[in-house]
Structures are given as C-alpha cells and as structure tokens.
Amino acid sequence: MMPKAAVRKTGGGQRGGSATREVALRRLDLLHAGGAGVALLFLYAITACRTIHTGDSPELATAAAVFGVAHPPGYPLYTLVSALLVHAFPIANKAFAANLTSSLYGAVTVAGAWLLLRRFGAHPLGCWFGALVLGLGQTFWLESARAEVYSFDLMLFVLALHAALTAATTPGRGRLFTAGLIVGLWIGHRFVNLVYLVPLLVLVRPALFRLPRRGRFLPAAAGFVVSLLAYAYLPLASAVDPPLDIGDPETWSRFWTVVTAGQYSRHLASSSAALSALRLGHYVVRLPWQAGAGALA
Numbered sequence: 001m002m003p004k005a006a007v008r009k010t011g012g013g014q015r016g017g018s019a020t021r022e023v024a025l026r027r028l029d030l031l032h033a034g035g036a037g038v039a040l041l042f043l044y045a046i047t048a049c050r051t052i053h054t055g056d057s058p059e060l061a062t063a064a065a066v067f068g069v070a071h072p073p074g075y076p077l078y079t080l081v082s083a084l085l086v087h088a089f090p091i092a093n094k095a096f097a098a099n100l101t102s103s104l105y106g107a108v109t110v111a112g113a114w115l116l117l118r119r120f121g122a123h124p125l126g127c128w129f130g131a132l133v134l135g136l137g138q139t140f141w142l143e144s145a146r147a148e149v150y151s152f153d154l155m156l157f158v159l160a161l162h163a164a165l166t167a168a169t170t171p172g173r174g175r176l177f178t179a180g181l182i183v184g185l186w187i188g189h190r191f192v193n194l195v196y197l198v199p200l201l202v203l204v205r206p207a208l209f210r211l212p213r214r215g216r217f218l219p220a221a222a223g224f225v226v227s228l229l230a231y232a233y234l235p236l237a238s239a240v241d242p243p244l245d246i247g248d249p250e251t252w253s254r255f256w257t258v259v260t261a262g263q264y265s266r267h268l269a270s271s272s273a274a275l276s277a278l279r280l281g282h283y284v285v286r287l288p289w290q291a292g293a294g295a296l297a
Helices: 027-047 057-066 076-088 094-119 124-135 138-143 150-169 173-189 191-210 218-239 252-260 262-269 273-291
Strands: 007-010 020-023
Touching (some): 027 094, 027 124, 057 094, 076 094, 076 173, 138 150, 150 173, 173 191, 173 218, 218 252
Antiparallel strands (some): 007 020
16 A cells, blocks of 8 residues: 555546556655665676677777767767766776676666656565566676666666656646657667657656647657757767767768668568567567566566
8 A cells, every 4th residue: 555645646637637646756765776776786897797798899888988989870879978987987998897887877777667666656665676677687687787778778768757757747848848858868879769659658648738739749849859969979979080980970971871770770671570470489488587586476
C-alpha cells in the first residue's frame, strides 16, 4: 500500500486525461537510488576493460580522446560528453578513461530506473529488484564496462521518460520544452530510437490536453529543435582536422551523408524475413540469461 500523502493523481475527469498515479519522491528515495547507482558504478569500474575493447570500442574511445568524429551518424553528443569526461579523469590511459565513462552512464541509468519505478508506485524493494535486474544483465553490464554508445543511449532514454512523466503530471510549457529537448537528444543520438517513442507520447499526452489548443505542441517542438544543435559538433570538430575524422563532415553533402548513415539503413533493409526470425528466436532464447533473477520473477 502506498501512503496517501505520497500519491498524486492527475488527469482525472479531464478531456484526454488519464488516471496517472505518481508517488512523490522523498529524500530517502533519492538516497536509495543514489546507493544503487554508486554500487553499480563501483562494480562496473572494477570490471571495466583497462585498455581498448573489441568492435567499435577502440574507435569510440579514440574519438573521445581526440575530440574526433566517429562513424555515421557521428554520435556528436556522446563524443562531446565522453571527451569532456575523458579529459577530466586524472588518468593517463585514455582508453580506460573512455571505458569508465560508460560505467558512469550505466550507473546513472540504474539510479534513474530506480526512481522511475518508484514514481510509478513500486515498493522500494521492487525498485531495487528492477534496478538490479537491469544493471546486472549480461549485455548491460558489458556495455557499461567498455567504450560504447549503448549505456549512454539508455541513460538518455531514462532521462526522457522522467521528463515526459514530469511534463504529464505537472504540465507547463517549460516542462514540455525540457521534455522535447531531452527526447530530441535521445532520438538524435540514435535514430533507431524512434521505434521506442510510443511510451513517451503516452506519458506526455495528458499534459498536451491540459494546455490551450493553440500552440499546444510548440514548447515540446521548440525543445526538440534546440536539441539538434548537438550536431553542430560534427563540422566544428572536423574543421580542426582531428586524427579521427570519419566522413570529414565539413561540407553540407558530407555532413548529410554522415548524419543520415544511409549505408546502415540499406544494410538493415536488406535483411531477410528468415534472418529476422532467427535473430528474434536468438533474442527470446537469450532473454532469461540476460535478465538473470528477473526471469524467475
């Protein structure tokens, strides 16, 4: 049972409203979430790769170390944030520092997931369980121990969910602008994230209906447009001729080629139905191992 004082109802009896219930976060909740984040950060840090890893990790670590341009779509926000963190870490091994940035992103994701579950009304023990199932998942742990874009991606997703929920429960143009900004940064990071946009729209829908019809979508749209400024990093970084400059996006045509990542779209479009079914089957078979104790629940 949730204490009545800690539950906030919104949207009831209003056009387009919903029976959203949100638990108001308390200081103890923040301490719990912080504890989960710190514990997982320690675990990721001590298990993080001490040098370059396989796959795209060496390239992404290099891009962060030299403020370079990675492969399409360039990952400008990830590269810029990671580069600032890599140069802030007081260690000479930049590859290890780049891996530690993923550890930080993963830890923030776990803490944010704990708070998100709590805001939706889960018991603190359930929040711990859910956060640890996420944080200790095989792939999530791996991506939090090497320089890669995925823990950063999930961190942005959790932040976007928080922003959308805040805009829905306490509507206002400033909150909608913030939600649009964070959602834009998340989608701009990896365009494939568009397929996960539905839960965000469901969350923010009540807020949109509480605003005047005229200009209802303008704050969120303005935030989304501002988020696109992150892509200015690509031509600016390329202009100083860094050691890693894939696509050389200084001209409009080369910039567009890098951002749209057309070669990857063609690769995905060429996948056969049989190969897609095989991948889905592999995913289903591996899911219990990925979720660990969560599969038993």
